[in-house]
Amino acid sequence: MRATISRVSIGAIVCSLLAFGAWAAAAKSPLDEVRAKAQVAVKLSKPEARLWKNTLFALHGRIFKDPDLDKHFRAQAWYKPDPGFDDSMLSPEEWDLAAELDRSPYRKLGHRIRLHETHLGEYWSNDRSHVGVLWRAVEDLDGDGKPDTISLESRTSKGNGSVDNVLSVNGASFPFETKVCPLWFWVTDIDSTDKFHEIVIGDPGPSDDYSAHLFRYDHGHIELIADEVPGTDTDCDGTGIVTAHCRGKVLHTWSYPGRYALDKAGKLAFVPREYYPMSTNVTVTADVLLFAKPGAQARTVQVHKGTRAVIVQTDNASWCQLCMENGACGWFHLNGYASIDGKDAYEYFSGLSSAD
Ligand SMILES: [Ca+2]
Ligand SMILES: [Ca+2]
Secondary structure (H helix, E strand, C coil), X not given: CCCCCCHHHHHHHHHHHHHHHHHHXXXXXXXXXXXXXXXXXXXXXXXXXXHHHHHHHHCCCCCCCCHHHHHHHHCCCCCCXXXXXXXXXXXXXXXXXXXXXHHHHHHHHCCEEEEEECCHHHCCCCCCCEEEXXXXXXXXXXXXXXXXXXXXXXXXXXCCCCEEEEEEECCEEEXXXXXXXXXXXXXXXXXXXXXXCEEEEEECCHHHCCEEEXXXXXXXXXXXXXXXXXXXXXXXXXXXXXXXXXXXXXXXXXXXXXXXXXCCCCCEEECCCCCEEEEEEEEECCCEEEECCCCCCCEEEXXXXXXXXXXXXXXXXXXXXXXXXXXXXXXXXXXXXXXXXXXXXXXXXXXXXXXX
Protein backbone atom coordinates (compact mmCIF):
# COMPACT_ATOMS: atom_id res chain seq x y z
CA MET A 1 0.00 0.00 0.00
CA ARG A 2 2.87 2.37 0.56
CA ALA A 3 3.09 4.47 -2.53
CA THR A 4 6.30 6.21 -3.23
CA ILE A 5 5.62 9.87 -3.83
CA SER A 6 4.41 10.26 -7.36
CA ARG A 7 5.69 12.85 -9.76
CA VAL A 8 2.42 14.69 -9.32
CA SER A 9 3.12 15.13 -5.64
CA ILE A 10 6.66 16.41 -6.13
CA GLY A 11 5.22 19.91 -6.52
CA ALA A 12 3.55 19.60 -3.16
CA ILE A 13 6.81 18.43 -1.66
CA VAL A 14 8.67 21.38 -3.16
CA CYS A 15 6.04 23.73 -1.72
CA SER A 16 6.53 22.07 1.59
CA LEU A 17 10.27 22.45 1.22
CA LEU A 18 9.69 26.17 0.89
CA ALA A 19 7.52 25.99 3.98
CA PHE A 20 10.36 24.26 5.77
CA GLY A 21 12.68 27.02 4.65
CA ALA A 22 10.37 29.50 6.33
CA TRP A 23 11.03 27.94 9.69
CA ALA A 24 14.01 30.09 10.45
CA ALA A 25 12.12 33.27 9.57
CA ALA A 26 9.13 32.25 11.66
CA ALA A 27 11.44 31.16 14.50
CA LYS A 28 9.19 28.19 15.12
CA SER A 29 10.58 24.83 16.07
CA PRO A 30 9.84 22.00 13.64
CA LEU A 31 7.51 20.47 16.20
CA ASP A 32 5.61 23.74 16.60
CA GLU A 33 5.26 23.82 12.85
CA VAL A 34 3.80 20.29 12.84
CA ARG A 35 1.41 21.29 15.62
CA ALA A 36 0.20 24.21 13.51
CA LYS A 37 -0.23 21.97 10.45
CA ALA A 38 -2.14 19.35 12.45
CA GLN A 39 -4.66 22.03 13.41
CA VAL A 40 -5.44 22.69 9.77
CA ALA A 41 -4.93 19.09 8.69
CA VAL A 42 -8.22 18.89 6.81
CA LYS A 43 -6.92 21.51 4.39
CA LEU A 44 -3.72 19.64 3.56
CA SER A 45 -3.30 17.47 0.52
CA LYS A 46 -2.47 13.84 1.11
CA PRO A 47 1.25 14.28 0.18
CA GLU A 48 1.51 17.34 2.44
CA ALA A 49 -0.11 15.50 5.35
CA ARG A 50 2.26 12.60 4.76
CA LEU A 51 5.29 14.86 4.74
CA TRP A 52 4.34 16.63 7.96
CA LYS A 53 3.52 13.36 9.65
CA ASN A 54 6.90 11.96 8.69
CA THR A 55 8.51 15.09 10.10
CA LEU A 56 7.53 13.74 13.52
CA PHE A 57 9.53 10.60 12.85
CA ALA A 58 12.38 12.53 11.27
CA LEU A 59 12.69 14.64 14.42
CA HIS A 60 13.75 11.45 16.18
CA GLY A 61 16.13 10.43 13.42
CA ARG A 62 14.17 7.86 11.46
CA ILE A 63 15.99 6.97 8.24
CA PHE A 64 13.60 6.95 5.28
CA LYS A 65 13.61 4.36 2.52
CA ASP A 66 11.52 6.60 0.32
CA PRO A 67 14.09 8.59 -1.71
CA ASP A 68 11.97 11.77 -1.78
CA LEU A 69 11.51 11.81 1.97
CA ASP A 70 15.15 10.87 2.54
CA LYS A 71 16.37 13.72 0.34
CA HIS A 72 13.98 16.16 1.88
CA PHE A 73 14.87 15.48 5.50
CA ARG A 74 18.61 15.26 4.86
CA ALA A 75 18.34 18.84 3.62
CA GLN A 76 17.04 19.99 7.02
CA ALA A 77 19.64 21.39 9.41
CA TRP A 78 17.93 19.77 12.40
CA TYR A 79 17.79 16.25 10.94
CA LYS A 80 20.17 13.75 12.53
CA PRO A 81 19.73 10.25 11.04
CA ASP A 82 19.71 7.62 13.76
CA PRO A 83 20.01 3.91 12.84
CA GLY A 84 18.77 3.16 16.36
CA PHE A 85 15.46 4.96 15.77
CA ASP A 86 12.48 3.27 17.39
CA ASP A 87 8.80 4.18 17.35
CA SER A 88 8.81 4.32 21.12
CA MET A 89 10.85 7.52 20.86
CA LEU A 90 7.71 9.41 19.88
CA SER A 91 5.79 11.05 22.69
CA PRO A 92 2.03 10.47 23.08
CA GLU A 93 1.46 14.02 21.83
CA GLU A 94 3.49 13.27 18.71
CA TRP A 95 1.44 10.11 18.08
CA ASP A 96 -1.72 12.17 18.37
CA LEU A 97 -0.35 14.70 15.90
CA ALA A 98 0.58 11.87 13.54
CA ALA A 99 -2.93 10.46 13.79
CA GLU A 100 -4.43 13.88 13.17
CA LEU A 101 -2.32 14.42 10.06
CA ASP A 102 -2.90 10.87 8.90
CA ARG A 103 -6.65 10.83 8.97
CA SER A 104 -7.33 14.32 7.72
CA PRO A 105 -7.56 13.43 4.01
CA TYR A 106 -10.21 10.85 4.85
CA ARG A 107 -12.54 12.89 7.00
CA LYS A 108 -14.79 13.63 4.08
CA LEU A 109 -15.57 9.92 3.82
CA GLY A 110 -18.09 10.43 6.60
CA HIS A 111 -18.92 7.16 8.24
CA ARG A 112 -15.59 5.73 7.41
CA ILE A 113 -12.93 7.52 9.34
CA ARG A 114 -9.71 5.98 8.25
CA LEU A 115 -7.16 6.85 10.85
CA HIS A 116 -4.11 5.23 9.42
CA GLU A 117 -2.97 3.78 6.20
CA THR A 118 0.71 3.24 6.61
CA HIS A 119 2.87 0.56 5.13
CA LEU A 120 4.18 -1.51 7.94
CA GLY A 121 7.54 -2.08 6.31
CA GLU A 122 8.69 1.24 7.64
CA TYR A 123 8.04 0.03 11.13
CA TRP A 124 9.71 -3.35 10.95
CA SER A 125 13.08 -3.74 12.53
CA ASN A 126 15.84 -4.94 10.27
CA ASP A 127 15.35 -8.61 11.05
CA ARG A 128 11.58 -8.22 10.56
CA SER A 129 11.03 -10.03 13.82
CA HIS A 130 9.57 -7.25 15.90
CA VAL A 131 7.09 -4.54 15.21
CA GLY A 132 6.06 -2.78 18.39
CA VAL A 133 3.37 -0.15 18.67
CA LEU A 134 1.98 0.42 15.21
CA TRP A 135 -0.67 3.00 15.71
CA ARG A 136 -2.04 5.28 18.29
CA ALA A 137 -5.21 7.30 17.86
CA VAL A 138 -7.86 9.12 19.82
CA GLU A 139 -11.58 8.80 19.10
CA ASP A 140 -14.74 8.64 21.18
CA LEU A 141 -15.66 4.99 20.65
CA ASP A 142 -18.41 4.46 23.21
CA GLY A 143 -20.30 7.71 22.70
CA ASP A 144 -19.81 9.06 26.22
CA GLY A 145 -18.33 12.30 24.88
CA LYS A 146 -14.88 11.50 26.23
CA PRO A 147 -12.02 10.65 23.85
CA ASP A 148 -10.73 7.09 24.03
CA THR A 149 -7.07 6.34 23.43
CA ILE A 150 -6.58 3.47 21.00
CA SER A 151 -3.35 1.70 20.18
CA LEU A 152 -2.32 -1.40 18.33
CA GLU A 153 0.83 -3.32 19.11
CA SER A 154 1.98 -6.23 16.94
CA ARG A 155 4.80 -8.72 17.21
CA THR A 156 5.68 -11.74 15.15
CA SER A 157 5.06 -15.01 16.96
CA LYS A 158 7.88 -17.37 17.48
CA GLY A 159 7.47 -20.46 15.37
CA ASN A 160 4.48 -20.39 13.04
CA GLY A 161 5.07 -16.96 11.53
CA SER A 162 1.71 -15.56 12.57
CA VAL A 163 1.47 -12.22 14.32
CA ASP A 164 0.42 -11.53 17.90
CA ASN A 165 -1.49 -8.28 18.22
CA VAL A 166 -2.78 -6.42 21.22
CA LEU A 167 -5.48 -3.82 20.71
CA SER A 168 -5.72 -1.42 23.63
CA VAL A 169 -8.38 1.16 24.43
CA ASN A 170 -7.74 3.24 27.52
CA GLY A 171 -6.91 0.57 30.13
CA ALA A 172 -8.47 -2.41 28.35
CA SER A 173 -6.62 -4.73 26.03
CA PHE A 174 -7.60 -7.47 23.60
CA PRO A 175 -5.05 -9.94 22.23
CA PHE A 176 -5.67 -11.50 18.84
CA GLU A 177 -3.70 -13.24 16.16
CA THR A 178 -3.41 -12.39 12.48
CA LYS A 179 -1.68 -14.27 9.69
CA VAL A 180 0.26 -11.21 8.59
CA CYS A 181 0.88 -7.87 10.24
CA PRO A 182 -2.20 -5.63 10.10
CA LEU A 183 -1.91 -2.97 7.43
CA TRP A 184 -4.99 -0.85 8.07
CA PHE A 185 -6.62 0.49 11.14
CA TRP A 186 -9.57 2.83 11.16
CA VAL A 187 -12.67 3.76 13.07
CA THR A 188 -16.02 3.38 11.41
CA ASP A 189 -19.68 3.78 12.25
CA ILE A 190 -21.57 0.64 11.30
CA ASP A 191 -24.92 1.83 12.57
CA SER A 192 -25.34 5.58 12.90
CA THR A 193 -28.40 5.10 15.14
CA ASP A 194 -26.37 3.62 17.99
CA LYS A 195 -23.78 5.50 20.01
CA PHE A 196 -20.81 3.32 19.14
CA HIS A 197 -18.00 3.73 16.66
CA GLU A 198 -16.21 0.51 15.76
CA ILE A 199 -12.55 -0.23 15.18
CA VAL A 200 -11.58 -1.99 11.93
CA ILE A 201 -8.19 -3.68 11.67
CA GLY A 202 -7.11 -5.05 8.30
CA ASP A 203 -5.17 -8.29 7.94
CA PRO A 204 -3.45 -8.68 4.55
CA GLY A 205 -3.54 -12.45 4.93
CA PRO A 206 -1.75 -14.92 2.66
CA SER A 207 -2.19 -14.75 -1.15
CA ASP A 208 -3.81 -11.32 -0.91
CA ASP A 209 -6.81 -12.78 0.91
CA TYR A 210 -7.39 -9.56 2.76
CA SER A 211 -9.77 -9.49 5.67
CA ALA A 212 -10.82 -7.25 8.52
CA HIS A 213 -11.37 -7.73 12.24
CA LEU A 214 -13.94 -5.46 13.84
CA PHE A 215 -14.06 -4.44 17.49
CA ARG A 216 -16.36 -2.47 19.77
CA TYR A 217 -15.45 -0.71 23.00
CA ASP A 218 -18.26 -0.74 25.57
CA HIS A 219 -18.26 -0.20 29.32
CA GLY A 220 -14.51 -0.41 29.50
CA HIS A 221 -14.23 -3.66 27.57
CA ILE A 222 -13.12 -4.46 24.04
CA GLU A 223 -15.30 -6.93 22.19
CA LEU A 224 -14.51 -8.70 18.93
CA ILE A 225 -17.67 -8.33 16.85
CA ALA A 226 -16.42 -9.91 13.61
CA ASP A 227 -13.42 -11.98 12.70
CA GLU A 228 -12.05 -12.06 9.18
CA VAL A 229 -14.66 -10.16 7.22
CA PRO A 230 -13.21 -10.58 3.72
CA GLY A 231 -11.87 -7.81 1.54
CA THR A 232 -9.71 -4.71 1.75
CA ASP A 233 -12.57 -2.39 1.35
CA THR A 234 -14.87 -3.42 4.15
CA ASP A 235 -17.23 -0.52 3.88
CA CYS A 236 -19.86 0.88 6.21
CA ASP A 237 -22.50 3.44 5.31
CA GLY A 238 -24.05 3.80 8.76
CA THR A 239 -27.07 1.63 7.95
CA GLY A 240 -25.95 -1.32 10.07
CA ILE A 241 -24.85 -3.21 6.95
CA VAL A 242 -21.21 -3.79 6.12
CA THR A 243 -20.42 -4.63 2.52
CA ALA A 244 -17.48 -6.98 2.13
CA HIS A 245 -15.52 -8.18 -0.87
CA CYS A 246 -16.27 -11.92 -0.72
CA ARG A 247 -14.68 -14.62 -2.79
CA GLY A 248 -16.97 -17.01 -4.60
CA LYS A 249 -16.75 -20.68 -3.67
CA VAL A 250 -17.57 -22.37 -6.97
CA LEU A 251 -16.70 -22.55 -10.68
CA HIS A 252 -13.77 -20.10 -10.93
CA THR A 253 -12.12 -17.10 -9.31
CA TRP A 254 -14.72 -14.41 -8.80
CA SER A 255 -15.98 -12.19 -6.03
CA TYR A 256 -19.21 -10.57 -4.98
CA PRO A 257 -20.32 -7.85 -2.55
CA GLY A 258 -21.30 -9.84 0.52
CA ARG A 259 -23.41 -8.31 3.25
CA TYR A 260 -22.76 -8.46 6.97
CA ALA A 261 -25.22 -7.05 9.50
CA LEU A 262 -25.26 -6.51 13.24
CA ASP A 263 -27.33 -9.18 14.98
CA LYS A 264 -29.23 -8.86 18.28
CA ALA A 265 -26.09 -9.78 20.22
CA GLY A 266 -24.23 -6.91 18.55
CA LYS A 267 -22.06 -9.24 16.45
CA LEU A 268 -21.53 -8.72 12.77
CA ALA A 269 -22.88 -11.75 10.92
CA PHE A 270 -22.91 -12.73 7.23
CA VAL A 271 -26.32 -12.26 5.62
CA PRO A 272 -26.91 -15.22 3.27
CA ARG A 273 -28.77 -14.71 0.04
CA GLU A 274 -30.40 -17.20 -2.30
CA TYR A 275 -28.25 -16.12 -5.25
CA TYR A 276 -25.06 -14.11 -5.56
CA PRO A 277 -24.09 -12.05 -8.63
CA MET A 278 -21.26 -13.59 -10.65
CA SER A 279 -21.54 -11.46 -13.82
CA THR A 280 -18.88 -13.31 -15.81
CA ASN A 281 -18.80 -12.98 -19.61
CA VAL A 282 -18.08 -16.30 -21.31
CA THR A 283 -18.15 -17.95 -24.69
CA VAL A 284 -19.71 -21.41 -24.80
CA THR A 285 -17.15 -23.85 -26.22
CA ALA A 286 -19.27 -27.02 -26.37
CA ASP A 287 -22.98 -27.65 -26.96
CA VAL A 288 -24.78 -27.89 -23.63
CA LEU A 289 -28.35 -28.46 -22.44
CA LEU A 290 -29.44 -26.38 -19.49
CA PHE A 291 -32.19 -26.64 -16.89
CA ALA A 292 -34.94 -24.00 -17.00
CA LYS A 293 -34.57 -23.47 -13.26
CA PRO A 294 -32.55 -24.92 -10.37
CA GLY A 295 -33.76 -28.40 -9.48
CA ALA A 296 -35.81 -28.84 -12.68
CA GLN A 297 -36.35 -32.46 -13.76
CA ALA A 298 -35.44 -32.10 -17.41
CA ARG A 299 -33.01 -30.04 -19.42
CA THR A 300 -34.87 -27.88 -21.89
CA VAL A 301 -32.57 -24.97 -22.82
CA GLN A 302 -30.19 -25.74 -25.69
CA VAL A 303 -27.04 -23.64 -25.96
CA HIS A 304 -24.75 -24.06 -28.94
CA LYS A 305 -21.02 -23.87 -29.17
CA GLY A 306 -19.84 -20.34 -29.98
CA THR A 307 -22.69 -18.62 -28.14
CA ARG A 308 -21.65 -15.60 -26.12
CA ALA A 309 -23.30 -15.47 -22.72
CA VAL A 310 -23.07 -14.21 -19.17
CA ILE A 311 -22.98 -16.36 -16.04
CA VAL A 312 -25.31 -14.04 -14.18
CA GLN A 313 -25.68 -15.53 -10.72
CA THR A 314 -25.16 -18.60 -8.56
CA ASP A 315 -26.25 -20.04 -5.27
CA ASN A 316 -22.52 -20.30 -4.54
CA ALA A 317 -22.95 -24.04 -4.02
CA SER A 318 -24.17 -26.00 -7.07
CA TRP A 319 -26.31 -23.93 -9.45
CA CYS A 320 -25.30 -21.21 -11.91
CA GLN A 321 -27.50 -19.20 -14.25
CA LEU A 322 -26.35 -18.58 -17.83
CA CYS A 323 -28.06 -15.94 -19.98
CA MET A 324 -27.51 -15.61 -23.71
CA GLU A 325 -27.47 -12.49 -25.88
CA ASN A 326 -30.99 -13.30 -27.11
CA GLY A 327 -32.30 -13.05 -23.56
CA ALA A 328 -32.84 -16.78 -22.99
CA CYS A 329 -31.51 -18.12 -19.70
CA GLY A 330 -30.89 -21.53 -18.22
CA TRP A 331 -29.12 -23.13 -15.27
CA PHE A 332 -26.30 -25.63 -15.07
CA HIS A 333 -25.48 -27.86 -12.15
CA LEU A 334 -22.04 -28.19 -10.61
CA ASN A 335 -20.62 -31.16 -8.84
CA GLY A 336 -17.88 -30.09 -6.48
CA TYR A 337 -16.03 -26.92 -7.39
CA ALA A 338 -16.32 -26.86 -11.17
CA SER A 339 -17.48 -30.17 -12.64
CA ILE A 340 -20.36 -30.23 -15.14
CA ASP A 341 -21.58 -33.72 -16.10
CA GLY A 342 -18.21 -35.15 -15.18
CA LYS A 343 -16.24 -32.65 -17.24
CA ASP A 344 -14.35 -29.61 -16.12
CA ALA A 345 -16.28 -26.37 -16.62
CA TYR A 346 -13.39 -25.09 -18.75
CA GLU A 347 -14.48 -27.58 -21.42
CA TYR A 348 -17.80 -25.73 -21.74
CA PHE A 349 -16.81 -22.10 -21.22
CA SER A 350 -13.93 -19.84 -22.11
CA GLY A 351 -13.59 -16.65 -20.11
CA LEU A 352 -13.44 -18.20 -16.65
CA SER A 353 -10.72 -16.92 -14.35
CA SER A 354 -8.17 -19.10 -12.64
CA ALA A 355 -6.35 -16.38 -10.72
CA ASP A 356 -5.03 -17.40 -7.35
CA1 LIG B 1 -15.44 7.54 25.10
CA1 LIG C 1 -22.83 3.92 15.72
